[in-house]
Amino acid sequence: MKAAIISKPHGDFEIVERPIPTPGPGQVVLKTKACGICQGDSIVKDNHWHLPYPRVPGHEIIGAVHQAGPGVEAPFSTVGKVFGVGWAGASCGSCANCAGGRRDQCRMHIMTGINFDGGLSEYVLVHASALVEIPDGMDAAETAPLLCAGITVFGALRKNGILPGSIVGIQGLGGLGSIGVSMARSMGFRTVGISTSDSKRDLAFSFGAEAFVNTSGDGAVEKIMAATGGHGLDAVIATAPSAAAVEALLPGLAFGGVVVVVAALDRNLSLNPGLMLKNNLRIVFQTAGAAHENAENVRFAKAFGIKPLVERFPLERVGEAYDRMITNKVRFRSVVVFE
Numbered sequence: 001m002k003a004a005i006i007s008k009p010h011g012d013f014e015i016v017e018r019p020i021p022t023p024g025p026g027q028v029v030l031k032t033k034a035c036g037i038c039q040g041d042s043i044v045k046d047n048h049w050h051l052p053y054p055r056v057p058g059h060e061i062i063g064a065v066h067q068a069g070p071g072v073e074a075p076f077s078t079v080g081k082v083f084g085v086g087w088a089g090a091s092c093g094s095c096a097n098c099a100g101g102r103r104d105q106c107r108m109h110i111m112t113g114i115n116f117d118g119g120l121s122e123y124v125l126v127h128a129s130a131l132v133e134i135p136d137g138m139d140a141a142e143t144a145p146l147l148c149a150g151i152t153v154f155g156a157l158r159k160n161g162i163l164p165g166s167i168v169g170i171q172g173l174g175g176l177g178s179i180g181v182s183m184a185r186s187m188g189f190r191t192v193g194i195s196t197s198d199s200k201r202d203l204a205f206s207f208g209a210e211a212f213v214n215t216s217g218d219g220a221v222e223k224i225m226a227a228t229g230g231h232g233l234d235a236v237i238a239t240a241p242s243a244a245a246v247e248a249l250l251p252g253l254a255f256g257g258v259v260v261v262v263a264a265l266d267r268n269l270s271l272n273p274g275l276m277l278k279n280n281l282r283i284v285f286q287t288a289g290a291a292h293e294n295a296e297n298v299r300f301a302k303a304f305g306i307k308p309l310v311e312r313f314p315l316e317r318v319g320e321a322y323d324r325m326i327t328n329k330v331r332f333r334s335v336v337v338f339e
């Protein structure tokens with residue numbers, strides 16, 4: 001099989017030939033149909049976590065069961081059945097976090113495409129506990145981005161006490177943010193697309209935003225106030241990997257507002273405690289969810305017709321697919337397709 005590896009820190013993608021893996025107990029080999037490219041893949045590409053090399057990145061996987069290992073039961077063992085795999089690469093079911101209902105925070109801390117080889121490969125060996133059921137009839141390339149980008153914004157919008165009818169800003173319109181606008185609108189929020197680029201204005205409206213704010217240049221807070229009728233934002237889902245971008249939005253929040261940071265920020269935040277206290281503001285940080293939440297996220301997207309806008313690439317062009325993401329050119333997710 002062909003696989004795209006990163007063999008050293010800051011290395012380019014290399015296509016290599018490898019044997020198809022054999023599944024051990026509790027494992028499944030998927031024949032990959034599609035794998036999205038997330039900015040989280042830069043953890044491998046740029047050696048953020050100092051992990052061993054080589055590594056196959058990719059944690060937005062859609063694939064069909066090719067072979068199941070001992071102890072794996074139907075439907076996870078059914079050859080040809082389509083599943084997804086996201087960031088959460090395994091859960092034990094019995095540690096304190098799993099037993100407490102936080103399987104995404106399993107203390108094994110096994111992340112797909114980080115701690116084991118991911119989906120930028122014709123076949124991928126995964127843990128059955130990470131498999132996400134995919135309803136019939138969904139296009140693999142349009143579904144793959146839901147497995148990380150989608151679940152992250154889905155969870156951010158659902159888990160932080162944001163009430164229906166709230167004005168929600170989706171800040172940073174990339175892979176996560178573009179899906180976030182559609183999800184926020186589908187959940188009944190009044191949705192504001194917040195971007196540094198006017199080139200994303202029309203697309204933000206097409207995803208369901210009722211207003212669009214370009215925060216580049218002066219007067220970002222005034223623009224937010226104008227877009228929200230003077231109310232401010234009740235919540236912001238911050239997807240841009242920029243601490244400065246988060247700080248700049250805080251004066252644009254309504255009383256009691258919350259910023260949910262899902263991005264990997266580039267530096268520590270600097271906060272004005274007077275502003276935070278006076279307006280009772282909150283900042284929370286949130287990672288992607290577990291496999292069962294991811295299945296809910298995929299079912300939600302199907303029910304509301306949410307289809308990520310994607311650019312499709314063959315595996316041989318994975319380097320170009322990654323570059324278009326990291327240079328903010330892709331609209332809005334690069335997806336490697338295998339058939």
Ligand SMILES: NC(=O)c1ccc[n+]([C@@H]2O[C@H](COP(=O)([O-])OP(=O)(O)OC[C@H]3O[C@@H](n4cnc5c(N)ncnc54)[C@H](OP(=O)(O)O)[C@@H]3O)[C@@H](O)[C@H]2O)c1
Pocket residue numbers: 037038039040087148149152171172173174175176177194195196197200239240241242245261262263264265286287288325326328332
């Ligand atoms: N919490 C989690 O579990 C989780 C899951 C997935 C990803 N992530 C993280 O979430 C972030 C976004 O991932 P993604 O895949 O959506 O990335 P992406 O497709 O590259 O989108 C990021 C967007 O942020 C904006 N942006 C980029 N650099 C910026 C800067 N310096 N200042 C202001 N805005 C900037 C751009 O939007 P505009 O052009 O609209 O301004 C860009 O399109 C990354 O940090 C990623 O590691 C976290």
Ligand SMILES: [Zn+2]
Pocket residue numbers: 038039040041059087148149
């Ligand atoms: Zn990701």
Ligand SMILES: [Zn+2]
Pocket residue numbers: 091092093094095096097098099105106107108
């Ligand atoms: Zn566990």
